[in-house]
Amino acid sequence: MAAERRRGAVLELAILRAAAEELAEVGFPGLTMDGVARRAGTNKNAIYRRWPSRAALAVAAYRQLAADSAELPDTGSLRADVLELLRGANRHWSSPLGDVLRGLLAGVGGEPELLRELQEASNDGGSALWLTVLGRAVARGEAPPEALHPRVATAAVVLLRNEFITRGAPNVPESVLVEIVDEVYLPLIRGRGARGPTSARSTSIE
Known part of the structure; x- marks a missing residue:
């Protein structure tokens, strides 16, 4: 039959x-x-x-x-959440699946819609995931509402991608992840508050 x-x-x-x-x-x-x-x-x-x-x-x-996408951390601290997301992304980009992703990014670079879908699907987390983490920080008073912008929210993981794509790093050391968070990401978040109408309000990001 x-x-x-x-x-x-x-x-x-x-x-x-x-x-x-x-x-x-x-x-x-x-x-x-x-x-x-x-x-x-x-x-x-x-x-x-x-x-x-x-x-x-x-x-x-x-x-x-990549159906098992990046888990959404909820440590109660923006700094710790961002570090956890970067660590997961680092593991992903260092894996064989990361090799597949790099090949795809190079291959579909001329097709913006496919590139956007690919970036959103990747295990380093799309903008929705990062905005969720940042939104929780805003609700806790750790970050100003002005920081809730997709380009701002994903700045840390974009810098991590740069380490792999333009520098060819096989794996990014923990010290670099900490530097991205402490020297770039958190100051960027604070700076968004200083530029907005709520600049007089004190924000604490520990």
Whole structure:
């Protein structure tokens, strides 16, 4: 008796899993629609109906690989929360999955929408995660409301990415993570308060 034909969400998940396995094995440069189709036991048309390009499929596959996204710390301290997020991101970027991510960032750099999806899906945490951590700090009185801006919230992890992407660091030392937090991130947060209408209010970031 012939196997039941897969359709809809079942087939889509099979394709994503196959693409994720291919991506983990060969990286973005070696990823092909033919290879994914063979592994998924389907044809290229079924893939193209869902993802219009190799890059779009690769980003979706990476999202499947990174399904266990960065945990949201809640230590009661902004400094400790940010350090925990950076440590998790550091482990991720130092792992084989980090190699996959670096290849994807280079490969989809010319497609802003895919790049945004990839950055949001990465285990270093998208802007929503960082805004949540910062929002908690605002509620505790540790940070001024003016700091709640996506570019401000993600500044620390952007600096960490820079260590890997532009400097080629295989792993970033703990001392650098602390420096990013203490010398750049927390002063930036304080500075946002000094520029806003609540500058007279004292904020404490321990």
